[in-house]
Amino acid sequence: MQILFISSWFPNKLEPTNGNFVQRHAEAVSLLHNVEILHAVGDFTQKQSFAFDEKTINGIKILIVYYKKTGNPGINFLRRMRAYKLGLLQLHKPDLIHANILDKSMLFAVYLKKKYHIPFVVTEHWSSFLKINRKTLSYTTLCIARFIAKRASFILPVSKNLMDNLRELKIGKCFEVIGNVVDTERFAPGSDKPEIFTFLHISNLIPLKNPDAIIKTAIRLRSQFKNFELRIGGDGNIQRLNNIIEENDARGFIKVFGELKHDGVAQEMRSSHCFILFSEYENLPCVLLESISSGVPVIATGVGGVPEIIKDNCGIIIGKSEEELYTAMKDILNGTYQSGSSNELHQYIAENFSMMKIAEKFDEIYKQVI
Secondary structure: OEEEEEEOOOOOOOOOOOOHHHHHHHHHHOOOOEEEEEEEEEEOOOOOOEEEEEEEEOOEEEEEEEEEOOOOHHHHHHHHHHHHHHHHOOOOOOOEEEEEOOOHHHHHHHHHHHHHOOOEEEEEOOHHHOHHHHHHOOHHHHHHHHHHHHHOOEEEEOOHHHHHHHHHOOOOOOEOOOOOOEOOOOOOOOOOOOOOEEEEEEEOOOHHHOHHHHHHHHHHHOOOOOOEEEEEEEOOOHHHHHHHHHHOOOOOOEEEEOOOOHHHHHHHHHOOOEEEEOOOOOOOOHHHHHHHHOOOOEEEEOOOOHHHHOOHHHEEEEOOOHHHHHHHHHHHHOOOOOOOOHHHHHHHHHHHHEHHHHHHHHHHHHHHHO
């Protein structure tokens, strides 16, 4: 089939990592189908009305159309829809649209269904639909999400927890849970681990990920254990983290790094002994799947879809208190907790979240729709 991916979020020159999980889904689907990706994004600095950026990544044609952004949301929406229409003229006619994230941009999928009778499905990742975030969800956004979902053939949330929340909000009727995807060849166990035990955290380092609390817990743990280090970083504000480390004279055992490419993330995971994700909320975090695929057990807060993927031998699920994080890190260091072998962890991910496994799940849905 000819599949066109469109998304409310997608990596672009203004936001290089935004929605990168959508690109991974598209790459998985391309194992079985012809895939193209179309995205539209506004740029305040742009002089021309529309600018086209076409590239091929991992065999997939990606067309990003940048439109001249204004301070008027209504004008911006119309320009975005125009950008999509112009981009579509440069692509193959799709048999099916694979939309992502139930925001107003995906009204373009509704337009294509009405005008050209092309069916569409929607993969959902958005944490705004979770109960913890509903106070930030406007009535207009909710109505738009319901309108799009009603016209979709399937809604495909990445976790059962997110599906349950969508049902509570009466968004969609026909569901199938299909998780995020892992490149299990890139994220595989390695033999190059350092002698000193290494905890790892990688994220965008925003407050909901609680990187400050992870650092403070590691500093507290240092009074009991001298044989570990914490590596922490990502595409966020690392200066604030460095300030905390300097203030506590912790440079000897806490290392901070900046944004990494995908291969760099994989190398960090292979070189660590335990991954930490201490988030306030999540859906189905790719970093946990990637860490487990790398043979590395995890410590993670039991939020969103996290309990759905962490089996007993894959790591420790904790609450949101720093005391529980401290205890879990201590249990890992003193051997109270023992995970499965690296190969067992990797095999679990390969059987459930590998590119071919996820491609096959999407393929089943596409066949039902077509």
